[in-house]
Amino acid sequence: MIAMLRKELLLQWRTRAQFMAVFVFGAASLLLFSFAIGPNAAALRTFSAGFLWLGLLLSSTLTLSESFHAEMENRALEGLLLLPTSPRAIYYAKAIANWLQLAALGFALVPVMVVLYDAGATDVGKLMLTILLGSAGLAAPGTLYAAMTAQLRAKQTLLPLLFFPLIVPALLASVKATSLAVLGDPMEQGRSWLTLLLAFVAIYWSLCGLLFGRVVEE
Amino acid sequence: MIVMRERSIVPGVVLLFLAAWFGFAVALAKHYGLDVSLGVSTGLQAAIAALAGISGAIYFLLSDNLGPSLKAAQLLVVLGICCFLLGSWYGLFVAPPETYMGQVQRIMYVHVPTAWNALLAITFGFVAAVVFLFRSDWKWDARLEASIEVGVLLCFLLCCQGAIWAKPTWGVWWDWDPRLTTTAVLLFAFLGILALRRFVEDPLRRAVWSAVATIIAYVDVPIVYFSVKWWNSLHQQQSSPQTVSSQFYLPLRMNAFGVLFIMTGFIMLRSRIARERVEQELAPPLPVQGEMQEAV
Numbered sequence: 001m002i003a004m005l006r007k008e009l010l011l012q013w014r015t016r017a018q019f020m021a022v023f024v025f026g027a028a029s030l031l032l033f034s035f036a037i038g039p040n041a042a043a044l045r046t047f048s049a050g051f052l053w054l055g056l057l058l059s060s061t062l063t064l065s066e067s068f069h070a071e072m073e074n075r076a077l078e079g080l081l082l083l084p085t086s087p088r089a090i091y092y093a094k095a096i097a098n099w100l101q102l103a104a105l106g107f108a109l110v111p112v113m114v115v116l117y118d119a120g121a122t123d124v125g126k127l128m129l130t131i132l133l134g135s136a137g138l139a140a141p142g143t144l145y146a147a148m149t150a151q152l153r154a155k156q157t158l159l160p161l162l163f164f165p166l167i168v169p170a171l172l173a174s175v176k177a178t179s180l181a182v183l184g185d186p187m188e189q190g191r192s193w194l195t196l197l198l199a200f201v202a203i204y205w206s207l208c209g210l211l212f213g214r215v216v217e218e
Numbered sequence: 219m220i221v222m223r224e225r226s227i228v229p230g231v232v233l234l235f236l237a238a239w240f241g242f243a244v245a246l247a248k249h250y251g252l253d254v255s256l257g258v259s260t261g262l263q264a265a266i267a268a269l270a271g272i273s274g275a276i277y278f279l280l281s282d283n284l285g286p287s288l289k290a291a292q293l294l295v296v297l298g299i300c301c302f303l304l305g306s307w308y309g310l311f312v313a314p315p316e317t318y319m320g321q322v323q324r325i326m327y328v329h330v331p332t333a334w335n336a337l338l339a340i341t342f343g344f345v346a347a348v349v350f351l352f353r354s355d356w357k358w359d360a361r362l363e364a365s366i367e368v369g370v371l372l373c374f375l376l377c378c379q380g381a382i383w384a385k386p387t388w389g390v391w392w393d394w395d396p397r398l399t400t401t402a403v404l405l406f407a408f409l410g411i412l413a414l415r416r417f418v419e420d421p422l423r424r425a426v427w428s429a430v431a432t433i434i435a436y437v438d439v440p441i442v443y444f445s446v447k448w449w450n451s452l453h454q455q456q457s458s459p460q461t462v463s464s465q466f467y468l469p470l471r472m473n474a475f476g477v478l479f480i481m482t483g484f485i486m487l488r489s490r491i492a493r494e495r496v497e498q499e500l501a502p503p504l505p506v507q508g509e510m511q512e513a514v
Contacts, residue, residue, distance in 0.1 A: 141434060148427050152417050162414060162431060165407035166438050168399075169445040176449070196445055207437060211430045214351060 001089035004080075008097035011070060018066060023105060026059035027112045034116055041118060048119035049179035053134065053171055056106050060135075061160050063105070064142040067098050068150035081216060091212035095143040095205070102135035119182045126190055127181040130174055133197045137170030140204040147215050173197040225281040227290050233274030234294075234479065238301065241267035242472045246308075271475055272338070275482040279342065279361065291486035298479030305472025313469055322386045329379045331474035333401075335481050336376050339369035340404065342485070344436040347429035356496050357489075359425040362432060363415060364488035366408050368481055373405040396447040403442045407435040421499045 012019070033051040037043050071077040080090055110127065114120055145162045149155040177193040240263040247253070278294060309327035343365035350358035380398055381391045392398065411431045418424035 144430070144434070148414070148431070154417050158410070158414060158417060162407075162410040165403050165410060166435060168403050169438070169441045172445050172449055192448070196448070200441055203437065203441070204434075207434065211351075211433065214426050215430055217426075 001085065001093055004085070004089055004093035005096055008093050009100070012097060012101055019063075019101065019105070022059045022062050023108050025062060026055045026105060026109050029055045029058055030109065030112050030116055044117040045119050046179075046183070048113050048117035049182055050175050051117070052106075052109055052113045052178060053175050055109055056102065056135070057138065057164075057167075057171065059105055059109075060102055060138050060142060061163065063101055064098060064139075064146040064163075065149065065155055065159050067094060067143065068146050072150055077216060087213040087216050088209050090216070091143065091147075091209055094147075095139050095208070098143050098146075099136050099139035102139055103132050106131035106135050122184050123181045123190075126185075126194075127178060129194065130177040130181060130197070133194060133201055134170060134174030134177075136201045137174070137197060137204065138167055140201065140208045141166050144208040144212055144215065147212065170197060170200045173200065227281075230274050230277040230281070230290075233270045233277060234297070237267050237271035237274055238475055239267075240264070241271060241475050242301075242305075242468055245468050245471075267471070267475075271478055275338075275478055276342075278482050279365075279485060288487060288490065291483045291490070294479045294483035294486070298476045298481075298483060300476070301472050301479060302476030305469045305476055308472060309469030322383065325379055325383045327469045327473050328477075329376070329383060330470055331477040332372055332376045332379060333397075334474055335477045336369055336372035336401075336404075338478070339365050339372055339481055339485065340408065340436065340439075343369055343408075343432055347432035347436075350425060350429045351433075356425070356500075357493065359421075359429070360489040360492035360496060361485070362425075362429060363492040364485045366411060366428075366432065367488055368484050370405060370408045370412060372477075372481070373401055373408070376401055377405060394446070394449070396443050396449075399446045400439060400443045404435075404439055407438065408432075411435065421496050425496075 030051055033047075033054065034044055037047065068077070071080065081087060107128070110131070142163055145159055149159045149162070152158060173193045173196045177190050177197065180190040180193070244263060278290065281290075305327060309324055313324070313327075343362055346358045346362040346365060349355070350362060377398075380401070384393060384398075385391050411428050414431060415424055415428050418427060
């Protein structure tokens with residue numbers, strides 16, 4: 001599995017131009033969200049957490065749908081499945097790689113949010129933790145669905161269609177936790193949202209790992 | 219291939235009859251001064267009705283073949299429509315309007331049964347998905363497709379009825395309360411699965427993938443419910459029969475069983491269609507005319 005993870009990370013490093021493109025896409029969507037609200041600094045600051053996560057979510061579909069791109073060429077996935085490892089190792093390597101990439105994307109989008117929406121975080125540690133957990137929540141089901149839809153004709157449509165309704169709890173908890181980290185948290189509610197996020201992450205990382213074997217088998 | 223077992227229709231009919239008898243016939247007769255309860259207490263009646271109704275529906279859903287025709291499913295649909303008409307008539311014209319909400323409250327008589335049965339259909343779909351992954355039996359794939367489709371239809375109706383009810387009562391079409399939001403998420407999640415089924419041509423992949431997606435989406439439902447509950451809450455608390463007079467729960471139960479019977483019949487019909495399609499897809503291609511002659 002470690003070797004598999006190394007392969008994934010190496011692949012991502014080699015295609016870092018794509019990461020840049022996705023980042024620019026995310027930043028551009030953050031810019032566009034502000035036009036939807038209008039130049040109202042207070043409102044923008046209030047909704048900044050929601051915009052950050054929507055931007056990350058939209059960019060994540062690009063990252064995820066690309067993540068099985070290499071495996072689809074020359075039937076490389078079948079080659080991987082022939083290796084003496086379980087498909088679970090492939091899944092977790094993919095998911096961890098996707099998680100790291102999404103988290104990096106999230107961290108990269110934070111300065112954009114701070115600049116555009118004047119939303120400086122009052123609690124940077126908690127913001128970091130939320131982005132890490134939230135992107136883990138996106139990566140687990142996202143990788144599984146990417147594996148399914150990568151082989152289909154209409155993958156650009158189907159991936160969000162399957163993926164978006166599912167991650168509502170993760171999105172909700174991440175947005176709440178982030179906005180508490182940005183706007184201040186007098187009632188100490190941030191902890192309970194992070195717990196919810198952690199529960200979501202734990203459930204989906206185990207469930208999707210369990211089911212992935214059935215998705216890729218022939 | 220798909221193995222079909224003949225089964226008798228009798229136990230299912232007996233169970234559904236028990237359900238209808240204790241579910242609403244007793245209360246309806248009492249309304250007209252007759253006592254047909256056979257000495258069973260009210261609480262026990264409700265328990266028997268619910269158990270018999272659900273197990274009867276499951277009996278029908280799990281029987282592959284009740285005779286050569288589709289009579290059983292058609293019978294169920296007709297029976298369901300009769301119950302539903304009776305319940306709606308009672309709910310619209312006999313039951314008194316509610317004190318606070320007035321006439322608007324009558325939509326409850328279709329809304330609540332739809333909600334119960336939508337959940338039942340989706341749950342049956344989840345069970346079918348799990349069984350398919352363990353057994354790889356095509357019958358369960360057909361059941362999965364049928365129950366998800368009927369469940370999506372019921373969820374959609376549920377959202378519409380909810381909106382119609384919410385406008386005069388809360389003053390808005392939509393509200394971000396846990397049950398509404400969960401239903402909407404459920405609707406979109408399972409619509410996605412139906413779309414997935416349309417786009418996968420290989421029947422084995424389609425079956426496995428939609429089963430996996432169904433399990434993942436079903437597990438999501440309670441998490442969505444609790445997260446939205448923490449986020450915001452307004453919906454009515456559930457009432458139990460103890461707090462509601464019999465005139466209110468009678469049409470509710472008639473409709474509940476009516477929708478249950480219609481739903482069961484629909485799932486049976488739809489899974490028959492799905493099964494025939496899979497059979498056709500799995501069948502070896504017919505030899506071309508010329509080749510046949512050569513072989514002869």
